[in-house]
Amino acid sequence: xxxxxxxxxxxxxxxxxxxxxxxxxxxxxxxxxxxxxxxxxxxxxxxxxxxxxxxxxxxxxxxxxxxxxxxxxxxxxxxxxxxxxxxxxxxxxxxxxxxxxxxxxxxxxxxxxxxxxxxxxxxxxxxxxxxxxxxxxxxxxxxxxxxxxxxxxxxxxxxxxxxxxxxxxxxxxxxxxxxxxxxxxxxxxxxxxxxxxxxxxxxxxxxx
Amino acid sequence: xxxxxxxxxxxxxxxxxxxxxxxxxxxxxxxxxxxxxxxxxxxxxxxxxxxxxxxxxxxxxxxxxxxxxxxxxxxxxxxxxxxxxxxxxxxxxxxxxxxxxxxxxxxxxxxxxxxxxxxxxxxxxxxxxxxxxxxxxxxxxxxxxxxxxxxxxxxxxxxxxxxxxxxxxxxxxxxxxxxxxxxxxxxxxxxxxxxxxxxxxxxxxxxx
DNA sequence: TTCCTTACGCTACGACCCGTAGCGTAACTG
DNA sequence: CAGTTACGCTACGGGTCGTAGCGTAAGGAA
Numbered sequence: 001x002x003x004x005x006x007x008x009x010x011x012x013x014x015x016x017x018x019x020x021x022x023x024x025x026x027x028x029x030x031x032x033x034x035x036x037x038x039x040x041x042x043x044x045x046x047x048x049x050x051x052x053x054x055x056x057x058x059x060x061x062x063x064x065x066x067x068x069x070x071x072x073x074x075x076x077x078x079x080x081x082x083x084x085x086x087x088x089x090x091x092x093x094x095x096x097x098x099x100x101x102x103x104x105x106x107x108x109x110x111x112x113x114x115x116x117x118x119x120x121x122x123x124x125x126x127x128x129x130x131x132x133x134x135x136x137x138x139x140x141x142x143x144x145x146x147x148x149x150x151x152x153x154x155x156x157x158x159x160x161x162x163x164x165x166x167x168x169x170x171x172x173x174x175x176x177x178x179x180x181x182x183x184x185x186x187x188x189x190x191x192x193x194x195x196x197x198x199x200x201x202x203x204x205x206x207x208x
Numbered sequence: 209x210x211x212x213x214x215x216x217x218x219x220x221x222x223x224x225x226x227x228x229x230x231x232x233x234x235x236x237x238x239x240x241x242x243x244x245x246x247x248x249x250x251x252x253x254x255x256x257x258x259x260x261x262x263x264x265x266x267x268x269x270x271x272x273x274x275x276x277x278x279x280x281x282x283x284x285x286x287x288x289x290x291x292x293x294x295x296x297x298x299x300x301x302x303x304x305x306x307x308x309x310x311x312x313x314x315x316x317x318x319x320x321x322x323x324x325x326x327x328x329x330x331x332x333x334x335x336x337x338x339x340x341x342x343x344x345x346x347x348x349x350x351x352x353x354x355x356x357x358x359x360x361x362x363x364x365x366x367x368x369x370x371x372x373x374x375x376x377x378x379x380x381x382x383x384x385x386x387x388x389x390x391x392x393x394x395x396x397x398x399x400x401x402x403x404x405x406x407x408x409x410x411x412x413x414x415x416x
Numbered sequence: 417t418t419c420c421t422t423a424c425g426c427t428a429c430g431a432c433c434c435g436t437a438g439c440g441t442a443a444c445t446g
Numbered sequence: 447c448a449g450t451t452a453c454g455c456t457a458c459g460g461g462t463c464g465t466a467g468c469g470t471a472a473g474g475a476a
Contacts, residue, residue, distance in 0.1 A: 012422025013472040019424085035326040040462060051425045056464065106325045113388055114318035117311075118243040123391055131389060166401055169386040170378060177381030180321055181339060182373065183331055193374055200412025201405040220451025221443040227453085248433060259454045264435065 015058070022048040023055060027069035031104040036066070036111040063115050063122050070108045071129035073099060079137045085145040090188075090195045092137050093175055097186030100179040110180055138168045152206060170198065223266075230256040231263060235277035239312040244274070244319040271323050271330050278316045279337035281307060287345045293353040298396075298403045300345050301383055305394035308387040318388055346376045360414060378406065 026047035030039045041062060045052040059065040077095055082088050099105050109130075116123035142164060145151040154160035174194060178186055234255035238247045249270060253260040267273040285303055290296050307313050317338075324331035350372060353359040362368035382402060386394055 010422080011420070011474050013424080013474095015423065016472095036322060037326075041464085042462070052463095053426085053465085054424065057423075061464090103325075107322060110318045110322035110325070114244060114315060114322055116391075117314045117318070117388060118245075126389075162398075162401070165390065165392070166382075166398070166405065169390055170382045170402070170405070172389070173381030173383070173385030174378045175381070176385065178377040180325060181334075181380070182377055183324075184373070190374070193370070194378070197374065197378070197409040197413060198405075199409075201407075201409030204408025204412055205405060218451080219445050219449075221445095221453080223452065224443095249435085250433070260434095261436085261455085262453065265452075269435090 019048070019050055019054060020058070023050060023058075023065075024069045024072065026050075027065055028104045031066070031069070031108055035103075035107045039066070041065075063112060063119065064125065066108050067112050067122070067125050067129055070105060070112075071133075073102065073105055074130050074133040077133060077137055079140050081144060085141065085148070085150045086195055086199055088141045088144060089171070089198060090191050092141060092171060093186065093191045093194060094188070095137075096134070096172060096175045097179060097191070100176065100186075106180065109176075134172060135164075135168050138171065139164060142167075151202070167198075167202075227256070227258055227262060228266070231258060231266075231273075232277045232280065234258075235273055236312045239274070239277070239316055243311075243315045247274070249273075271320060271327065272333065274316050275320050275330070275333050275337055278313060278320075279341070281310065281313055282338050282341040285341060285345060287348050289352060293349065293356070293358045294403055294407055296349045296352065297379070297406060298399050300349065300379060301394065301399045301402060302396070303345075304342070304380060304383045305387060305399070308384065308394075314388065317384075342380055343372075343376050346379065347372060350375075359410070375406075375410075 023044065026044050027039070029047055030044050034040075034043065039062065041055050042052055044065070045055055055065065059068070077099070079088060079091060079095075082091055100109070112122065112126060116126055142151060146153050154163065175186055178184055178190065184190075231252065234252050235247070237255055238252050242248075242251065247270065249263050250260055252273070253263055263273065267276070285307070287296060287299060287303075290299055308317070320330065320334055324334055350359060354361050362371065383394055386392055386398065392398075
């Protein structure tokens with residue numbers, strides 16, 4: 001979470017895991033009530049019933065705290081096998097969209113990404129805590145589609161990786177842009193339109 | 209810019225247009241040097257050689273100021289006719305990407321979008337100042353492709369609008385996500401891969 | 417138990433930014 | 447000329463930041 005290496009047996013009073021949970025919960029609550037820009041460390045500390053200094057002992061600042069607080073939302077992401085690539089893609093799209101409907105995520109995600117444009121360590125933290133959790137759904141969906149015979153197994157592994165990155169940016173980017181920039185709902189009609197566009201593109205790429 | 213209705217002939221001392229330009233220029237410079245989060249109204253005022261109160265007389269706050277400061281970058285967007293839909297799409301993608309390479313835009317765009325999730329008037333301001341300027345390129349590209357015979361003229365106008373919105377979210381979203389979230393470069397290789405994926409999808413939609 | 421070590425709560429602090437009020441002056445109009 | 451609006455400047459209360467210092471709490475080791 002924040003400690004680089006919590007060596008198993010250490011002397012002294014251990015950190016309160018209850019405080020950890022309370023702080024992250026309080027951070028999400030504060031995001032809902034106040035939004036990113038008005039969230040303050042003092043407010044989070046008050047909500048968590050914890051001293052402000054305790055926050056700073058664990059997180060360098062607001063950026064890191066919010067990333068960790070929002071990251072757990074992405075653990076809920078799942079990809080049940082819906083039987084076809086089209087159904088799986090639509091499932092991923094609707095899950096991303098549902099996540100972006102939550103006010104904690106809406107206000108926090110773009111903000112931390114914006115911060116990360118000037119903070120490499122924050123960018124890496126976001127990648128491992130959030131982006132990789134999303135991307136694994138795309139990789140899983142591809143594997144399934146290959147097992148079904150809907151997609152070819154690619155022999156050039158680096159090209160395959162580039163391809164997966166492209167698909168991921170297209171899916172996640174489109175959903176985020178639709179939700180937060182265009183500010184229009186990702187309903188099942190939009191999801192199916194997007195899915196068919198993407199799948200027709202993939203089918204065309206398979207063909208020639 | 210900020211005044212709702214600058215009725216032509218007004219009495220009193222007119223607002224300095226030189227100050228307007230200096231302020232917006234100073235805002236971009238501050239974005240480059242400090243980034244969104246560390247930009248302050250006082251710093252902008254100092255750079256512009258203007259009193260802080262002058263800023264507040266024209267803009268409600270940092271959000272509105274930065275939107276206007278960055279909006280002019282999107283005026284540079286053009287879409288020369290490159291002879292085919294594929295070339296035009298690739299042109300748009302590379303232009304968006306070049307814009308997102310600029311540090312003012314990188315740090316400001318996601319930040320104001322994040323703010324707009326809790327501020328409807330800011331969202332509308334972003335839409336008219338930035339998003340619509342991008343979207344018009346997509347609409348222009350579609351018209352040209354239709355004139356060339358690469359795309360059909362759609363009879364259902366509301367479906368056509370939904371389709372254009374979808375394409376726009378896909379293009380802009382993918383480029384933004386690739387650049388700011390994945391933090392990978394949008395080079396011509398990626399642009400051509402993305403373009404062919406999109407065009408194959410569109411071709412498939414035309415067919416069946 | 418008694419030390420040792422680390423975590424916690426609390427208070428206080430200087431530094432900074434915010435947004436506004438008040439005032440005298442500058443610029444333009446009729 | 448008088449009237450009106452914009453500007454620069456100063457000053458202010460209110461808020462957040464991040465840290466230091468201290469006494470206390472909660473574990474492990476001798």
